[in-house]
Amino acid sequence: AQKITQTQPGMFVQEKEAVTLDCTYDTSDQSYGLFWYKQPSSGEMIFLIYQGSYDEQNATEGRYSLNFQKARKSANLVISASQLGDSAMYFCAMREDTTAGNKLTFGGGTRVLVKP
Amino acid sequence: DVKVTQSSRYLVKRTGEKVFLECVQDMDHENMFWYRQDPGLGLRLIYFSYDVKMKEKGDIPEGYSVSREKKERFSLILESASTNQTSMYLCASSLSGTGVNEQFFGPGTRLTVL
Numbered sequence: 001a002q003k004i005t006q007t008q009p010g011m012f013v014q015e016k017e018a019v020t021l022d023c024t025y026d027t028s029d030q031s032y033g034l035f036w037y038k039q040p041s042s043g044e045m046i047f048l049i050y051q052g053s054y055d056e057q058n059a060t061e062g063r064y065s066l067n068f069q070k071a072r073k074s075a076n077l078v079i080s081a082s083q084l085g086d087s088a089m090y091f092c093a094m095r096e097d098t099t100a101g102n103k104l105t106f107g108g109g110t111r112v113l114v115k116p
Numbered sequence: 117d118v119k120v121t122q123s124s125r126y127l128v129k130r131t132g133e134k135v136f137l138e139c140v141q142d143m144d145h146e147n148m149f150w151y152r153q154d155p156g157l158g159l160r161l162i163y164f165s166y167d168v169k170m171k172e173k174g175d176i177p178e179g180y181s182v183s184r185e186k187k188e189r190f191s192l193i194l195e196s197a198s199t200n201q202t203s204m205y206l207c208a209s210s211l212s213g214t215g216v217n218e219q220f221f222g223p224g225t226r227l228t229v230l
Contacts, residue, residue: 009156035218045206045221052215091158097214101166102147103174104219106158 003027004094006107013082013114020067021077021110023092029053031097034075035104036066039089048090051075079112087114119143120222122207128228135194137225139207146212148190149219150174150182153204165190166212197229 005024013019025034036048051059051066059066067076079086089111093104123138139148147166151159151174161174163182171182179201183191190209194201204226208219 004158006158031214033214033216037221043204043224045208045219047218047220050216050218093159101149101164101172102210102212102217102219103149103161103164104159105161106151108156108158 003105004092004107006092006110008110009108010111010113013079013086013112015084015114015116016081018078018080019082019086019112021079021090021092021112023075023077023107025073025075025092025094027073027094027096029096029098033095033097034066034068035093035095036064036075036077037091037093038086039091039109040085041088045091049077082112082114084114084116087112120207120209120220122205122222122225124225125223126226126228128230129194129197130230131198133194133197133229135197135227135229137192137194137205137207137227139190139192139209139222140188141190141209141220142188143209143220144187145209145220146187147210147219148184149208149210150180150190150192151206151208152176152201153206153224159206162192197227199229201227202229203227 092107149164150162165184207222210219
């Protein structure tokens with residue numbers, strides 16, 4: 001079974017609107033972390049936001065928020081007030097804290113295109 | 117600022133050649149990683165290392181090997197390059213432990229094997 005699933009391969013969003021990117025995960029660990037990265041067309045991977053499995057509050061970083069629903073094993077990224085510069089690939093990733101080396105498992109990604 | 121550098125942005129090799137991809141980080145991170153990125157498949161972990169001279173296989177190690185002789189440097193080796201190894205290769209590093217400790221990525225090497 002896939003550990004990280006991003007069901008939306010691509011989506012359009014109107015500038016200034018909010019967009020939600022879906023991510024579901026599968027783990028039997030109690031301690032884990034969830035990450036979102038952005039990859040613009042230039043190719044660099046940019047860390048956006050992190051949610052720990054024991055964090056009770058949803059993580060927020062500026063216009064990014066993570067809608068963490070532990071029982072449903074989902075960690076959706078919400079981008080508010082979309083900007084043209086938000087056009088990029090977005091990857092959800094999970095770190096299972098019982099494994100050595102802090103390795104991440106990534107989803108297949110969602111491509112977002114912001115329309116003016 | 118954490119910096120992860122990779123030896124080449126673009127590389128073209130012939131089938132059967134031995135290929136070395138170098139990665140260097142300057143933040144004294146214990147962990148280093150090699151991924152390959154293919155459309156629709158996200159990033160897949162090839163190998164990682166959590167200490168000098170230590171290495172662990174990731175999800176797709178076949179056809180690759182790695183070397184970590186110094187803490188700051190992690191090399192990916194394609195012993196005999198094949199066309200199905202044409203891909204984008206990303207190196208990353210991180211601190212150990214729980215908490216954020218996010219991975220920092222290099223700019224990537226786009227490898228084409230002819």
